[in-house]
Amino acid sequence: MCRKGIVCLSRLTCLLLIVCLVAVSVSGCKKSATVEPIKIGFIGDLTGDTAIWGQAGSKAGQMTTDEINAAGGILGRQIQFIPMDGRGQAVDSVNAFNSLVDQGVLCVIGTNFSSCNKAIAPIACQKKIPLLGTTCTNDAVTVDQATGLVYPYSFRIGYTDEFQAQVLGKYAATELKAKTFASFLDMTQDFAQTETTWFNKAFVANGGKMVGTVSGRSGDNDFRTQLTKLAAMKPDVILLPWFYKDVALIANQAKELGMKIPFMGPDSWDSPELMGLAGPALEGSYYCSQPAFARPETKPFHDAYVAKWGTEPEAESLAVHDGLYWVKDACERAGKVDPVALRDALESTVNFQGLMGPITVDIKTHNPSKEASLFHITGSERVFVGDFKP
Amino acid sequence: MFLQQVVNGLSVGSVYALIASGYSLIYSLLGFSNWAHGDIAMVGAYIALIAQTSGHVPFWLAVVLAIAGAGCVSMLSDMVAYRRIRNNHSPKMFLMIAAMGLSITLQNLIMVTVGPRFRTYGDVIPVRSIRLGGISLGVLDLLTMGIIVVALVALGLLIGRTKFGLGVRAASSNMVTASVLGVDVNLYIRLVFLLAGVFAGMAGVLLGLKYNIYPTMGSIALKAFIACVVGGLGSVPGAILGGVTIGVMEALVGGFISSGLRDAFTFALLIAILLVRPSGLLGKNIVDKA
CATH class of the missing domain: 3.40.50.2300 (Response regulator)
Known part of the structure; x- marks a missing residue:
């Protein structure tokens, strides 16, 4: 009886302890909820x-x-x-x-x-x-x-891509007076295809023509095969929807092959590093970016x-x-x-x-309406051209 | 355009060949694919970069340091990661897994210490080209190809004509017999890792000059690995042949069929070789390709 009593008591104590702990932790939670970041x-x-x-x-x-x-x-x-x-x-x-x-x-x-x-x-x-x-x-x-x-x-x-590609396409046809363009796509990125499509739409709408596309893969490092093909198409501008590190490689290799066709690119070019990696090789090129600095x-x-x-x-x-x-x-x-x-x-x-x-959010697409900033690369510097809408 | 594409292909292929030869050296001796080989090249590229930017040493000295450093890292990698596994007589697969671990470790080590940014050596060799009858030859490419040819010929002489080469060939043909006959196999393994590291260091600096320097640049070794299999795993001449074959094939497929399908062709060639001639173009008969 005595033994049993002790067991009971210890069980009771345990139970009480648990209840106390739970109570403390719950109240603790409630209390801290108001000050929690x-x-x-x-x-x-x-x-x-x-x-x-x-x-x-x-x-x-x-x-x-x-x-x-x-x-x-x-x-x-x-x-x-x-x-x-x-x-x-x-x-x-x-x-x-x-x-x-x-x-x-x-x-x-x-x-x-x-x-x-x-x-x-x-x-x-x-x-x-x-x-x-x-x-x-x-x-x-x-x-x-x-x-x-x-x-x-x-x-x-x-x-969006659709938006910036139209800005670029229109600018190429109306301001740069380009008649033809070719696109060099990064096949690992969706945006490359989307941008080619919408660049083409805006370019054609303003009197230009697409002469061809080639594609490559980010991480390949060597793009001279495709550049040789592009050079043979003789476009006025080349659309280059790639990330800046590949843009640097492509531009340097194009220079090595003696190409002088200006490139145009979307905001994936946007990094202060790009000029250090390929400033001289990108002379005369344009890119558009989110309105930034x-x-x-x-x-x-x-x-x-x-x-x-x-x-x-x-x-x-x-x-x-x-x-x-x-x-x-x-x-x-x-x-x-x-x-x-x-x-x-x-x-x-x-x-x-x-x-x-x-x-300002468009309720149907959740796309904000804004403008795109265009930059011209000259003397290894990025020069702000202006803000544009398509 | 055809000739230009062949030139483009040779230039890429020569880099594949240089990395593939280091792969092959280690495979011939230990029978496993050293997945960290490309990352040793990356470490070499960074050693030269740090020596040049922080140490302010002239570029030729930075290159020497890079080659020596990559050799040491390669030798150390054997002592840290592979030797115990080898001495325990564990399956070859364990070595390959250890190599993958080492590859991730090296990449992250550089990412944490130096940072993930893309770097270049600056204007060491300016972007210039020589025009020759409609073909444009990059100065850097010519230099790269020249260095690679000299390095590979030197390697051939070293393996084929010297006592060291004899020891390596003996150990790779049968390690137990070689050690019974008095060849210090462990010493030779260490030296081969050193040699492979030296080649990796050289490849790393050349890659950095031609392209960019970044922590995951070693992934080009995948193509070099395919070159090894195509040429015959474990055969250094095979690795060179495989590298050049793949480089030229990529350029021609990219130029005349579709640049998007280029890799598909490369891997199709790999599968075809494995089906028709599993030991590769110049390979020995190998049963266990780990």
């Missing part, structure tokens, strides 16, 4: 071939988070910026997204790759967590191509970034900066911090003033 996720390529953009975005996010927190946070709550590595790969980016959702984020900013965001968008809708793509430019990022309907939870900060209002951000990190920022840095302020703006308009309310507020955004220009 708002978690905002970021996915970028932090370690792969294109880590230059992922890291530029991550650094800008940390800097902007500090700035917002110092000014009182969002609706009185501090924010916590959580960067995750997506390696520029769809599978890794989806894993990163799921892991961020498990950590209880309000929304996710990133990535800058259409291939990654196309994979994440349906999952974002399933989990009801808004996804704000930075400079990913493919239509399919925000619109389900099978149904033609917008992904309710997928947004973007930058413009040519805008005077970006100067304080640029200087603060350089002072803090010691490197030049990328357009991606501005996109992440704008993304965070856009989330802040939407939360304040919604009056609460909640993923579903945030989504509604993002969708109804009118004329939000970001450093990359104002954002």
Whole structure:
């Protein structure tokens, strides 16, 4: 009896202890919920071939988070910026997204790759967590191509491929007076095909003609085979929708082959590194970019970034900066911090003033209406030509 | 245009050949594919870059340092990653997996310490070309091809005509017999890793000069590996033949059929060779291709 009593007692004590613990932890949770920071996720390529953009975005996010927190946070709550590595790969980016959702984020900013965001968008809708793509430019990022309907939870900060290709195509035909063009496609990237199609439409509409296409694969390093073929087509301009490191290789090899045809490229050329890698070889070429550091209002951000990190920022840095302020703006308009309310507020955004220009969201496509900046490469410098719409 | 494409192909093929010969050396001795070989070339390229930008040494000295450094890293890689597995008499597959691990380790090491940016050696050899009857020959290409030919001939003489080469050939033909007959097999393995590393270092610097320098630049070794299989795994002349064949074939397919289908042709050739002549063009009869 006595023994049994002790056992009972110890069991009772255990039970009591557990109850106490649970009670404490639950009340602890409740209490801390009001002061816990708002978690905002970021996915970028932090370690792969294109880590230059992922890291530029991550650094800008940390800097902007500090700035917002110092000014009182969002609706009185501090924010916590959580960067995750997506390696520029769809599978890794989806894993990163799921892991961020498990950590209880309000929304996710990133990535800058259409291939990654196309994979994440349906999952974002399933989990009801808004996804704000930075400079990913493919239509399919925000619109389900099978149904033609917008992904309710997928947004973007930058413009689309269709848009920038039309700007380039029109400029080539009307301002550069080019009669013919050929395209050199990166077959590993969707945007290369989309941009060729839309460049062609705008170019033909303005009296030009396409003389042919060749294609290659990023990572091949040697492109002289295709360049030799391109040179034989004798186009007035060559559309080159590749990432800047390949652009550098292609331009240098074209120079080696004695080619003097100017190249035109989209925002995937946009990196301060490009001039160091292939400035002289790109003489006379044009590219268009998200409105970025040519805008005077970006100067304080640029200087603060350089002072803090010691490197030049990328357009991606501005996109992440704008993304965070856009989330802040939407939360304040919604009056609460909640993923579903945030989504509604993002969708109804009118004329939000970001450093990359104002954002007004088209409810049918979630594409912001904005302008594209055009740059001319001369004397190994990028010279700002102006902002254009197609 | 045909001749120009052949020239383009030879220029790429010679780089494949240089990397493939290092692959083949190690395969001939140890019978496994050293997947980290391309990354040793990458380390070589970075050693030259750091020596040039931070050490401010003249470029020729940076190249010498890169070649010596890559040789040492290659030899170290054997001591750290492969020797124990070999001494335990584990399956060859283990060596290959260790090599993959080493490859990822080297890439990430460079990414963390130097950073992921694309780099160049600057204007060491300016982009220039010589026009010759409608064909444009890059100065850098001619230089690269010249260096590669000299290096490969020297390698041939080293393996074929010296006592060291005799030892390597003995060890690769039968390691146990060679060691019974008094060849210090472990010493020879170390020296072959050193030699393969020297070739990788040279290839790394040439790749850096021709293209860019970045942490995953070693992935070109995949094509070199195909070149090895096509030419015959374990045969150095086969590796050279395979490299040049693949380079020229890629250029011609890219130029006259479709640049998009280029890799499909390369891999189709690989499959065809494996089906019709599994030991490769100049290979010995090999049973276990790990």
